[in-house]
Amino acid sequence: MSDIAVVLTCHGQYLRWLPEAVASIERQRPRADELVLVCDGCAPPALDAGRWRVVEGRWGHASDARNAGLADTSAPWVIFWDADDVMPADYLAAVRTAVRAAPPETAVIYPDLCLCDERLTPLTTRHFPAWDYWELRADNYVSTESAWRRAALEAVGGWSRRAALEDYALALDLTARGWTAMKLDGPPVTVRVHEGSALDTINRRGEMLDESWRVRSLAVVSLLAGRDETFERWERFLMRAELPPLTSLYVLDNSGCAEFTRRAFDACRRIASERALTHLDFSTVGRRYRAAEGEDYLVKTRHLHVARLYADLLPRVTEDVILTLEDDIEAPADAVAELGKELVDRSRGETAVVGAAYAMPHDESLVCAGEGDGGGWGSSVAWRNLPPWPYEVACVGGGCTVWANWALRRFPVHLRWEQLLGWDGVQCLELKRRGYRVVLHGGVRCRHHVHGEVRDAEALTQGAVSG
Numbered sequence: 001m002s003d004i005a006v007v008l009t010c011h012g013q014y015l016r017w018l019p020e021a022v023a024s025i026e027r028q029r030p031r032a033d034e035l036v037l038v039c040d041g042c043a044p045p046a047l048d049a050g051r052w053r054v055v056e057g058r059w060g061h062a063s064d065a066r067n068a069g070l071a072d073t074s075a076p077w078v079i080f081w082d083a084d085d086v087m088p089a090d091y092l093a094a095v096r097t098a099v100r101a102a103p104p105e106t107a108v109i110y111p112d113l114c115l116c117d118e119r120l121t122p123l124t125t126r127h128f129p130a131w132d133y134w135e136l137r138a139d140n141y142v143s144t145e146s147a148w149r150r151a152a153l154e155a156v157g158g159w160s161r162r163a164a165l166e167d168y169a170l171a172l173d174l175t176a177r178g179w180t181a182m183k184l185d186g187p188p189v190t191v192r193v194h195e196g197s198a199l200d201t202i203n204r205r206g207e208m209l210d211e212s213w214r215v216r217s218l219a220v221v222s223l224l225a226g227r228d229e230t231f232e233r234w235e236r237f238l239m240r241a242e243l244p245p246l247t248s249l250y251v252l253d254n255s256g257c258a259e260f261t262r263r264a265f266d267a268c269r270r271i272a273s274e275r276a277l278t279h280l281d282f283s284t285v286g287r288r289y290r291a292a293e294g295e296d297y298l299v300k301t302r303h304l305h306v307a308r309l310y311a312d313l314l315p316r317v318t319e320d321v322i323l324t325l326e327d328d329i330e331a332p333a334d335a336v337a338e339l340g341k342e343l344v345d346r347s348r349g350e351t352a353v354v355g356a357a358y359a360m361p362h363d364e365s366l367v368c369a370g371e372g373d374g375g376g377w378g379s380s381v382a383w384r385n386l387p388p389w390p391y392e393v394a395c396v397g398g399g400c401t402v403w404a405n406w407a408l409r410r411f412p413v414h415l416r417w418e419q420l421l422g423w424d425g426v427q428c429l430e431l432k433r434r435g436y437r438v439v440l441h442g443g444v445r446c447r448h449h450v451h452g453e454v455r456d457a458e459a460l461t462q463g464a465v466s467g
Helices: 012-026 062-071 091-101 133-138 150-155 166-176 198-204 208-214 228-240 258-274 300-316 335-344 423-433 457-461
Strands: 004-011 034-040 052-057 077-082 106-110 113-116 122-126 147-149 180-183 189-192 218-224 247-253 279-284 321-325 351-357 366-371 379-382 390-392 400-404 437-445 447-450 453-455
Touching (some): 004 012, 004 091, 012 077, 034 062, 052 062, 062 166, 077 091, 077 150, 091 106, 091 147, 106 150, 106 166, 133 166, 147 150, 150 166, 166 180, 198 208, 218 228, 218 300, 218 335, 247 258, 247 300, 300 423, 321 335, 335 400, 351 366, 351 423, 366 437, 423 437
Parallel strands (some): 004 034, 034 052, 106 180, 113 189, 218 247, 247 279, 351 437
Antiparallel strands (some): 077 147, 113 122, 321 400, 351 400, 390 437
8 A cells, every 4th residue: 555645836936946946855765656757837847757746737836736636646655845955865765664663643753954045055944842732732743844744634525725824723723622742763854945946935925923823713702791881892892803714702701791792792703703703612601799888899709710711711712822811901903913913923932822901900000911020010111201111020901911821731720829910910920930922912002891991992092091
């Protein structure tokens, strides 16, 4: 029985490198069981017809071309190869050994990469870690040139067009459905770094952070306390917000009011339908918090109640990134995208939390964030001092905040009470203690509706509301 097919894809710009790619594949010993060349909008060169099959078409997208090659093969494992890359000696031998030893749940076997210039002069070698589900969500280390199990590819519908980072999207889709990945014990793949490549195009357009954000799945998590005066704003935001293609909604209704529950459930179903959400999780709890008359906002019982609700809900959220969205926060339509892009930007270190700016519920002259490195909340941020860009702080509130689920999964929601700290502040401190960055995005400014009263970020910044 054949083990491995190689699908080599090429378009017009890559024809100049195609002979090198073909030669590197034909030199492999043992040989591949199937060889397919997919020409996307270009004329195929003369090849050994006894060894190669040629598929021609005009797809204009790498995913469609690869799916055409997949359909023309039958081997249980498929290596997809771009015409600008070169297959190192003994690569197929290493892959053959790996696939024959791979557990049945393994869907992808990925190599290290040797990055070279156009003349194949080595620039650097990227050595990737052993596979871990949540580490893969934090960073992309699965490339197109990996070996992919056919059954797994067919189960997810093949290569997707939902993101420009097609190989990363496919790896995330496969592993989200229960498949695993495995590091290849073999030579690094020779990858050309050149103008006109897919990555070069994304970088030149300044779209890398957008693509890195959009490729991951998002869970919007909201606790609803039955605030009729703010609910419509919460609903309106979700109907117009910029969301990645794979977005789910998790709502926990804590109102204790049957009429509000029906209203909230109907709204969530409408949002899920009109926004084409991938998943809707709506639940209710009977533990409604009833504040005492004149109760201070920072009372311990209130914050422990909220922490318990998050501790019940967050463990069942499996998406890559979590947005906690409180029902009294009104955010701009681009808030989620702007926060998400900052979360996945690894240029300044690994970030676990990015919070939007909104007013403190008990002091509208302050932003709900603290800065300082004293191991606590630190000094609260005044609106007049807030810069219009993201920067590292000690703590942020959870009202409109993105959290890296790969960081949250390493420890549970903490219920430890500290004076002037809610569950979000405690969680930020725990993340910082583990070396993660906590960021306040001063460019994403929200309105805070407290009991129907508007805490307007723009007005506060301009000093229209005294502190």
